[in-house]
Amino acid sequence: MDLGIVVALEREARIVRRVLGRLPAGSTVTVRVSGMGGSCARAAAHSLVCGGARVLLSAGFAGALDTRIAAGDLLIPDRVRDDTRDINHACVLASTLREALWPIGPLHGGVLASVARPVVSAAGKRDLGERLGAMGVDMESAAIGEVAHDAGVAFVVLRAVSDVADLDLPRTALEAIDVSGRVDGVGLARALLRHPGEVLALMRLAVGARRAARSLERALTVAVRVLCDPAATGGGP
Numbered sequence: 441m442d443l444g445i446v447v448a449l450e451r452e453a454r455i456v457r458r459v460l461g462r463l464p465a466g467s468t469v470t471v472r473v474s475g476m477g478g479s480c481a482r483a484a485a486h487s488l489v490c491g492g493a494r495v496l497l498s499a500g501f502a503g504a505l506d507t508r509i510a511a512g513d514l515l516i517p518d519r520v521r522d523d524t525r526d527i528n529h530a531c532v533l534a535s536t537l538r539e540a541l542w543p544i545g546p547l548h549g550g551v552l553a554s555v556a557r558p559v560v561s562a563a564g565k566r567d568l569g570e571r572l573g574a575m576g577v578d579m580e581s582a583a584i585g586e587v588a589h590d591a592g593v594a595f596v597v598l599r600a601v602s603d604v605a606d607l608d609l610p611r612t613a614l615e616a617i618d619v620s621g622r623v624d625g626v627g628l629a630r631a632l633l634r635h636p637g638e639v640l641a642l643m644r645l646a647v648g649a650r651r652a653a654r655s656l657e658r659a660l661t662v663a664v665r666v667l668c669d670p671a672a673t674g675g676g677p
Contacts, residue, residue: 442467443668444488444493446484446496448500448580449473451653452501455657456660457471459661463665467668470488472485477556480580485583489588495594496585498581498595498596500656501649502576502578503565503602504565505568506575509575509605512654512655513655514541514544514545514601515548516534517552517597518549518550520581520597521553521554522555533596534549537666540663550574551575552581554579555577557579562605562607598659598660602649607648
């Protein structure tokens with residue numbers, strides 16, 4: 441296996457599989473759907489390393505912590521931080537990916553924060569960004585980076601922004617989504633009855649998710665080819 445990709449959600453996995461279906465024969469890429477959170481992502485990353493992955497890619501959606509970052513923008517951080525760790529294991533490949541992907545659309549480097557629970561309020565996003573000096577947030581990348589560091593394999597993050605910094609995540613969405621990211625339609629309808637004022641926020645989140653999905657698919661089409669190139673990842677002569 442050349443490249444192992446960890447995504448949290450089945451929706452993200454469908455994007456990855458479409459991209460992999462367009463690769464030339466002989467490409468060795470494996471995707472694992474971990475579910476949300478660091479412990480799930482750590483287990484998925486460990487299984488990929490045990491299977492022979494020489495590069496781990498943390499891919500999927502993310503939230504923005506900077507109001508200058510729009511839905512659909514790409515995040516390719518140099519460092520990943522949580523409350524206890526600062527992982528800069530990604531910096532070389534991050535530069536390589538940014539160079540390859542800049543024609544696709546706006547992209548951002550810097551620091552990505554990884555958290556144990558979703559940051560639901562705009563105020564919470566602002567505070568997290570200021571505290572960790574981060575421009576974006578997810579729930580998995582620090583754990584994946586830790587596995588890569590311990591195993592001595594390359595690591596990089598590619599995320600597309602689905603929710604922006606000034607958006608309070610609607611409770612309707614949080615209540616209707618399980619750990620795998622599956623939406624319970626009945627649960628969503630019930631949540632909307634309890635919180636009817638969140639319709640506009642839910643629509644805004646849906647628009648952001650669609651933009652993120654399109655951006656992520658375009659970016660992965662290029663990124664997977666780059667990361668499977670031994671010369672780009674340090675595995676060449």
